[in-house]
Amino acid sequence: MPTTVVGFRLGCDRRGRQVTVFVSQAGVLYRSAGPYGKRPVLVRPEVSPVIGNPSAPRLAGEQPLARPIRSLREQHDECLRHGLTRELIPPGVTSLAVEEDLPAVLQGRARLPQQRLTDAFLGAVHRPAGSLEEAIRQFQAVVGPPRRPAPAAAQGRPGPERPLSPRAQTMLRALTHRQVLTPERQLEVGWAVAGDGVRLHTERAEQTLDRAAAAELHAALTAWLRYTDAS
Numbered sequence: 001m002p003t004t005v006v007g008f009r010l011g012c013d014r015r016g017r018q019v020t021v022f023v024s025q026a027g028v029l030y031r032s033a034g035p036y037g038k039r040p041v042l043v044r045p046e047v048s049p050v051i052g053n054p055s056a057p058r059l060a061g062e063q064p065l066a067r068p069i070r071s072l073r074e075q076h077d078e079c080l081r082h083g084l085t086r087e088l089i090p091p092g093v094t095s096l097a098v099e100e101d102l103p104a105v106l107q108g109r110a111r112l113p114q115q116r117l118t119d120a121f122l123g124a125v126h127r128p129a130g131s132l133e134e135a136i137r138q139f140q141a142v143v144g145p146p147r148r149p150a151p152a153a154a155q156g157r158p159g160p161e162r163p164l165s166p167r168a169q170t171m172l173r174a175l176t177h178r179q180v181l182t183p184e185r186q187l188e189v190g191w192a193v194a195g196d197g198v199r200l201h202t203e204r205a206e207q208t209l210d211r212a213a214a215a216e217l218h219a220a221l222t223a224w225l226r227y228t229d230a231s
Contacts (some may be wrong), residue, residue, distance in 0.1 A: 002166060003100040005121060006139035007072065008132065009089035010079045011036065019084055021075045022094075022121055025143045025165075026102050026211070027051055027064030029071050032118050042118065045110050046071055051102070051211065065143070069136055076132050089121075090128035091135035093142060095166060096120040102211055142166070164222065167215075171223035181220045183213065193220040195227060 007022020007030075019033045020040060027048035032040035048064045076091070098120040101113035129135035144165055164172065171181050171193075181193040189202045198221065 003096045003098055003117065003120075004093065004139070004142055004166060005030075005096060005117075006091070006093050006135050007089075007121065008076060008087065008091040008135075009122070010076070010084040011086045011088045012082075012084045013086055015083065017084070018088055019075070019079050020089070020118065020122065021072060021079075022117075023065070023068040023072050023139075024100050024117070025065075026100055026215075027068050028100070028102070028105055029068040029075075030114055030117060030121075031075065040118065042111060042114050045105055045114055047105060051106065065140075072136070073132065087128075089126050090130075091132040092126050092129045093135055093138045094121065094124045094126055096124060164226065165219060168219040168222045168226075171220050172226055175223055175227045181223070183216060185213075187213065191217060191220075193224050195224075198224060 004025045005022040007020070009018060009020040011018035016036045017034065018036060018040070019031070021029065021031045023029050027050065029046040031043040031046075033043065034040040046068065048067050050064045050066075079085075096117060098116050100117060101110075104110055104113050129138055142165070174181060175193075175195050178195060183190065189200065191201070192199045
């Protein structure tokens, strides 16, 4: 499953140093730095506290991407203050052909997954957004964070549809071809989503879905709801 990220790479020719920073769709900020021409040194990822402790009262209402996006802005400003003004990779949104290993990140085993994501980011084909704020807006449009209802919706008129995530778009195309959506990995409590409904099945077993499994089911349900929308 691809990983959508927003980020940049800034450098300073005089000092011969660079900094790479990007945020994943799950809400993790990845950073690396080092001299030109050498493999960058990885900095420990910053994980949104909502991911690790979603039920904490102090985090009520906070979105997983809020703090990582704020940190991304702060990192960008700090780079500019320290003379890293050359855009080696201009701010932009990129879909990496590498799946983010969020469980490994949460368990403190992030080095290898982070290296894979960083290598993929550095080797990807980038389409500059023009500015960091524009890149963040594009990123939010792609991953579809919760937003306040549009004024038109509050007046009883249909508001703009929220864009589907890349995963949900893929699933929607599968539903239109009468395919059945099922989990990518085997679960004790399974599910299947088809054009005619959603089916859960179990053999006297109960299992709590982790974030990755819940995100996949959410994407499937989003695609099904869009598929069955009479409007």
